[in-house]
Amino acid sequence: MTARIIDGKAHAAALRARVATAVAGFREAAGRAPGLAVVLVGEDPASSVYVRSKNRATAEAGMRGFEHRLPADTGEAELLALVDRLNADPGVDGILVQLPLPPHVDASAVITRIDPDKDVDGFHPVNVGRLASGLPGFVPCTPLGSLMLLRDVRPKLAGLDAVVIGRSGIVGKPMAQLLLAESCTVTIAHSRTRDLAACVRRADVVVAAVGVPGLVRGDWIKPGATVIDVGINRTDREGGGTMLVGDVDFAGAVDVAGAITPVPGGVGPMTIACLMRNAYVSACRRDGVAVDGRVDASGTPG
Numbered sequence: 001m002t003a004r005i006i007d008g009k010a011h012a013a014a015l016r017a018r019v020a021t022a023v024a025g026f027r028e029a030a031g032r033a034p035g036l037a038v039v040l041v042g043e044d045p046a047s048s049v050y051v052r053s054k055n056r057a058t059a060e061a062g063m064r065g066f067e068h069r070l071p072a073d074t075g076e077a078e079l080l081a082l083v084d085r086l087n088a089d090p091g092v093d094g095i096l097v098q099l100p101l102p103p104h105v106d107a108s109a110v111i112t113r114i115d116p117d118k119d120v121d122g123f124h125p126v127n128v129g130r131l132a133s134g135l136p137g138f139v140p141c142t143p144l145g146s147l148m149l150l151r152d153v154r155p156k157l158a159g160l161d162a163v164v165i166g167r168s169g170i171v172g173k174p175m176a177q178l179l180l181a182e183s184c185t186v187t188i189a190h191s192r193t194r195d196l197a198a199c200v201r202r203a204d205v206v207v208a209a210v211g212v213p214g215l216v217r218g219d220w221i222k223p224g225a226t227v228i229d230v231g232i233n234r235t236d237r238e239g240g241g242t243m244l245v246g247d248v249d250f251a252g253a254v255d256v257a258g259a260i261t262p263v264p265g266g267v268g269p270m271t272i273a274c275l276m277r278n279a280y281v282s283a284c285r286r287d288g289v290a291v292d293g294r295v296d297a298s299g300t301p302g
Contacts, residue, residue: 003227003257006149012269015148015295016061019276022292023062026283034283035064036094036120036275037086041079041105042072047098053272054096061276063283066092076105080113087115093286094120094279117285120278122174122302131177131301138278139302143175145270146207146228147182147300153259154205154226158183163199165189165216165247166209171230175207181301196220208247218252227253227260230267278302 027033036058040051051067058065068082079097086095095118101107111119116126122138130137151157162184166172172188179186189199190210200206200220208216209230221227231247246263253260261267277295281302284291296302 003254004153004259005254006153006228006259006261006266008145008149008261008266008269011149011152012145012273015270015273016057016276018292018294019273019280020061022295023280025292026280026287026289027062029289030283030287032091032287033062033064034093034279035066035089035091036096036279037066037068037089037092039068039070039079039082039086039095039097041070041074041098041101044100047100051098054275057272057276058279061280063276063279064091072102074102074105076109079105079110083110083113087113087118092118093283094118094275096121096275118282120275120282122278123170128169128174131174134181134301137302138282139178139300140170140174141271141274141278142171142209142230142267143178144274144278144300144302146171146175146230146267147178148274148296149261149267149270150205150207150226150228157205160184160204161187161202162205162207163187163189163203164207164209165196165200166207166211166230168209171209175209175230178301179205179207206248210247212247213245214247214249216248216253218249218254218256221253221256223256224258225256227257228267229261229263232263232268 055065086092095114111123116124122140127137162179164172164176167190176186176188197220205226207228213233213235229246229248233245234242235245237243244264
């Protein structure tokens with residue numbers, strides 16, 4: 001058996017195209033474009049690249065982008081004051097503060113300060129609670145994109161055994177909540193899980209989001225299982241240079257799994273596409289415009 005390779009780039013391009021069409025409809029109905037504000041503190045190279053990608057995607061979707069670049073020594077009070085201004089700005093529908101923040105800034109205080117109805121990252125405690133309670137709210141973009149990819153290859157998830165490796169509030173925990181909402185039987189595994197291999201071997205769905213290169217071996221995968229590899233790890237390439245790899249040993253798993261996401265080109269592109277989707281949905285809610293179902297025909301929460 002050779003697994004179906006889940007093409008995250010193609011899925012993301014299709015979702016972004018649907019969002020752009022929906023945004024055009026919103027602009028006609030509301031007389032304005034949705035607005036997304038992105039705040040970057042410092043000059044972390046990876047964060048800078050990511051912010052540029054978000055800004056480019058915002059423009060391509062027909063939305064207004066508001067970029068705020070602050071020096072690394074910006075104080076917490078100054079950052080919170082900026083968040084307050086963005087909360088009050090009627091032209092801003094979504095606020096994203098790029099993580100990580102410098103050590104002297106309390107990231108949880110900043111996230112909590114964002115208006116939950118503009119929290120398109122889905123990190124605010126109110127949105128975390130909405131997801132856990134099955135109420136409408138914003139779902140973090142990476143697990144949301146992972147679920148969309150998973151649904152494409154396994155439209156009927158009810159009753160399946162799923163294991164999520166990783167318990168972060170950004171991916172692992174919300175991913176588990178999404179799978180529970182799909183009526184999966186969910187196990188959350190982590191660094192202290194006893195016999196991780198046994199947990200993975202009984203799973204119909206494996207979501208790896210722990211940040212350890214090649215942690216999940218191919219012989220751990222149940223034949224025919226669907227594997228969503230969220231890990232993005234930079235490692236040394238034999239012969240020199242570096243390369244990106246996931247948390248799953250792709251070469252070993254691809255001959256066993258039924259479907260698998262590659263790294264790169266799997267979950268990663270879906271994160272920004274889902275951010276565009278969340279920003280559009282926020283604008284619709286704030287202006288009382290009906291959300292175009294084409295941005296998420298599968299009925300994902302949010």
